[in-house]
Amino acid sequence: MKKVILSADSTCDLDDILKERYEVNCCPLHIILGDKQYQDGVDITPDNIYDTYQKQHILPKTSAPNLLEYMNYFKKWTDEGCEVIHLSLGSGLSSSYQNCCVAAQELGNVYPIDSCNLSTGIGLLVIEAAERIAKGMAAEQICREVNELKPKVHASFVIDNLTYLYEGGRCSALAALGANLLNIKPCIEVDNSSGKMNLGKKYMGILPKVLKHYTMDKLNGETDLKRDRIFITHSGISPENINLVRQTIEEISDFKEILVTRAGCTISSHCGPNTLGILFMSN
Known part of the structure; x- marks a missing residue:
């Protein structure tokens, strides 16, 4: 072979x-x-x-x-x-x-x-x-x-600030200004039939609170998790926020591995700093 x-x-x-x-x-x-x-x-x-x-x-x-x-x-x-x-x-x-x-x-x-x-x-x-x-x-x-x-792959990210999406031509100036003024942090979800990104739930509030709610929403909604591993992937964010997400994951489910990685240039250039997602699979 x-x-x-x-x-x-x-x-x-x-x-x-x-x-x-x-x-x-x-x-x-x-x-x-x-x-x-x-x-x-x-x-x-x-x-x-x-x-x-x-x-x-x-x-x-x-x-x-x-x-x-x-x-x-x-x-x-x-x-x-x-x-x-x-x-x-x-x-x-x-x-x-x-x-x-x-x-x-x-x-x-x-x-x-x-x-x-x-x-x-x-x-x-x-x-x-x-x-x-x-x-x-x-x-x-x-x-x-x-x-x-x-x-079976579930991939999504919460974006802290829409400035990079606007500058890259991926959202309007009005949408970016409104989201930033109202402290709205959208969840971007990957369509696993194409790889295209769709707008999911819009969260409001400070980033730690949003990240906790986002993590709970994503994991509590899954009844058939593949528990081998889950990724916390971010574009540059504080260790405190990473630990908050890790602790929230541990409270909800018993993954064998929680892997933390930093997104590369391709992803980061579109989303900007303080973007974070959890990525996992179902059975």
Whole structure:
């Protein structure tokens, strides 16, 4: 049986410890900031983006790896006779999956998966794939089973301030001003059939109170939780707020692991600081 390599777009937002634990390779998306281009997670951080916005009032644009970049990325493994499973940022958000599919057709032995998700919503599926690789499962079967798991991923985030969404052209000036003046913090939910983001519940009040209510709403509403793991993923937020969410999770359910990760540049540049989400699966 051929060796199976596990790969994902950098938007899976797994930290270095988890990448090492699950032997995950990451293909970086492009971050275009001003007249310079960077690689997500390689030579730019979310704090660089926040600092640039504060000083110059500009936000980056993001773009997917192109066909040639994906081919060069995969070729080092396919040339050695390996098979590659690659999970892409949801096709509703990016051309990553489409570009990956073309590269896969050119090279062979590459199995692209449209995660229909973002951030550690992708990461949850990456870990599912890693566990199947560890069991010696064939790449084609892993690809089939992971695709069947996509509807079971629950990904959402609470956004503290709509300034970045407005500046990025994703909400109107009136909506951003009204939300910020009234201290409204919307929940953005991922449609796990496409990866597109939809507006969920609108919370009002100070951030700690909102985060507690959001966490309770999401977990109390689920009757069939997969309790292996849950992610707390944030774009840069205080340890106190992370601990509050962790404690709320522990009060509601007994997950084997509560994993805390920081979102990369692609996610952070759209949502801004103090964004936090919980991401988990159902059975």
